[in-house]
Amino acid sequence: MTNQAPIPVIVNGAAGKMGREVIKAVAQAPDLNLVAAIDTSPEHQDQDAGELVGLSEPLEVPITNQLESMLGYVAGDRQSPPGVMVDFTHPDAVYDNVRSAIAYGIRPVVGTTGLSPEQINDLADFAEKASTGCLIIPNFSIGVVLLQQAALTASQYFDHVEIIELHHNQKADAPSGTAIQTAQLLGEIGKPFNAAVVEETEKLPGARGSLAAEGIRIHSVRLPGLIAHQEVIFGAPGQIYTLRHDTSDRSCYMPGVLLAIRKISQLKSLVYGLEKIL
Numbered sequence: 579m580t581n582q583a584p585i586p587v588i589v590n591g592a593a594g595k596m597g598r599e600v601i602k603a604v605a606q607a608p609d610l611n612l613v614a615a616i617d618t619s620p621e622h623q624d625q626d627a628g629e630l631v632g633l634s635e636p637l638e639v640p641i642t643n644q645l646e647s648m649l650g651y652v653a654g655d656r657q658s659p660p661g662v663m664v665d666f667t668h669p670d671a672v673y674d675n676v677r678s679a680i681a682y683g684i685r686p687v688v689g690t691t692g693l694s695p696e697q698i699n700d701l702a703d704f705a706e707k708a709s710t711g712c713l714i715i716p717n718f719s720i721g722v723v724l725l726q727q728a729a730l731t732a733s734q735y736f737d738h739v740e741i742i743e744l745h746h747n748q749k750a751d752a753p754s755g756t757a758i759q760t761a762q763l764l765g766e767i768g769k770p771f772n773a774a775v776v777e778e779t780e781k782l783p784g785a786r787g788s789l790a791a792e793g794i795r796i797h798s799v800r801l802p803g804l805i806a807h808q809e810v811i812f813g814a815p816g817q818i819y820t821l822r823h824d825t826s827d828r829s830c831y832m833p834g835v836l837l838a839i840r841k842i843s844q845l846k847s848l849v850y851g852l853e854k855i856l
């Protein structure tokens with residue numbers, strides 16, 4: 579540990595399921611300083627972030643919906659290292675949040691999913707021009723990175739693969755960002771998967787799931803009782819090879835979030851995926 583001033587961290591989506599975990603993780607990290615907790619939820623305005631997440635002491639950081647003011651405040655603090663905004667908000671809000679952060683020179687660590695490929699390309703251009711690091715991480719858990727690596731290995735030997743992702747029923751976007759990224763990674767090897775053997779008819783629309791650009795089908799399940807789960811199923815004559823990751827607690831994402839906050843100062847452009855910074 580160096581004696582450098584702690585990294586100022588803004589948590590956006592602070593009152594949400596992920597935002598609360600991030601507040602706890604940042605509060606426990608001596609090299610990080612929670613300076614702002616943003617959330618649009620009316621019921622939590624002005625509540626202390628420490629109280630919100632059940633800490634024994636207040637953090638003296640009130641929940642506010644004033645993102646722009648907080649970005650300006652953190653950007654104006656020349657005594658501290660450049661600030662980082664961790665975003666776990668909503669697919670409809672994340673693009674504007676990231677544009678705003680970059681405009682203030684605040685580095686975004688983005689966990690929110692649902693950005694379109696066009697939006698990601700646009701943010702990449704914006705970050706490049708501003709020479710500002712920006713991390714978009716569809717899944718912060720190490721288990722998913724390992725699952726994706728295993729899927730890439732298996733893809734050398736199997737020609738047929740489909741993905742099932744299963745999440746809690748409060749999730750706004752489908753398919754999950756993790757499933758989209760997994761299909762992209764498999765697609766990048768340039769191998770044609772899932773050659774049709776019969777002409778298929780969907781008797782009910784959507785019966786065969788969504789078709790990712792890479793020709794890989796993704797099936798999305800939404801149920802109370804689930805958190806976040808993914809199966810990648812490979813098939814070949816006489817055998818099935820199934821890779822599965824299960825989230826049992828959202829604390830599993832925190833080592834990845836803290837790593838991203840600490841590493842982003844080394845970046846000058848947009849990087850997509852946790853595997854790129856491990």
Ligand SMILES: NC(=O)C1=CN([C@@H]2O[C@H](COP(=O)(O)OP(=O)(O)OC[C@H]3O[C@@H](n4cnc5c(N)ncnc54)[C@H](OP(=O)(O)O)[C@@H]3O)[C@@H](O)[C@H]2O)C=CC1
Pocket residue numbers: 590591592593594595596597616617618619620666667668669671688689690691692715716717718719749831
């Ligand atoms: N990358 C990863 O590893 C992970 C990514 N995620 C993703 O993170 C995102 C958030 O997930 P989760 O925490 O479960 O969701 P929640 O709905 O529990 O939390 C989101 C919070 O953000 C608030 N919010 C909505 N819009 C804004 C805005 N414009 N500015 C500030 N706050 C806002 C919401 O308020 P209100 O409820 O009032 O709308 C809510 O309090 C999702 O996209 C999810 O897919 C989730 C887990 C892991």
Ligand SMILES: O=C(O)C1=N[C@H](C(=O)O)C[C@H](O)C1
Pocket residue numbers: 691716717745749753754755756757805806807
């Ligand atoms: O909404 C969630 O919960 C999750 N969202 C991310 C996704 O869309 O992949 C990551 C994880 O699956 C949890």
